[in-house]
Amino acid sequence: MIPMTTDRLLLRLPDDDDLAPFTAMNADPEVMRYIGDGSVLPPDPDRTAAWIARARREWQASGHGLLSVVVRETGLTAGWVTLTVPAFLPEILPAVEIGWRLGRAYWGNGYATEAAGRLLRFGFAECDLDRIVSIRHVDNQRSRRVMDKLGLRFAFETVVPGHGRPVAVHEITRAAHEEPSPHPRLP
Structure with missing residues (x-):
């Protein structure tokens, strides 16, 4: 199933082409505002390369993980989308989280919704997951809108x-994902 495509995006395993865009995202204060403790990471290509290697190993071990989001028209890496275990929030385990991070230049184009929609479908259809969660800082309204569009509902x-830091946990079950939606089904 990898790579995966949508009308506008290619989702593929991360590689060396992603070093510069991922490093830049992690050093952007606006991108990192709601991530973790909100700290900006100093640019460090070696740390990014190690993180990419871990992401590739996660796919081999679990059959899901992080994928680079590439705009098909330009071939440029916009960010990433992931299905991963949210070990940072033990109270909700066992669980698999869908998440995303895009460079600021790519915000507002619907790419997060499009990429996450495709990976959400993969999680239910190919990984046989019964429930997927998504976690956001309580003030992150952009991510909340993506979660709403994907059909994820606020849990607590x-x-x-x-x-x-305070977070909101949203979730969707396989049954809810398969129900007819007032929104057109995402790719």
């Missing part, structure tokens, strides 16, 4: 033990 608020 909690605090991440590692840094004490």
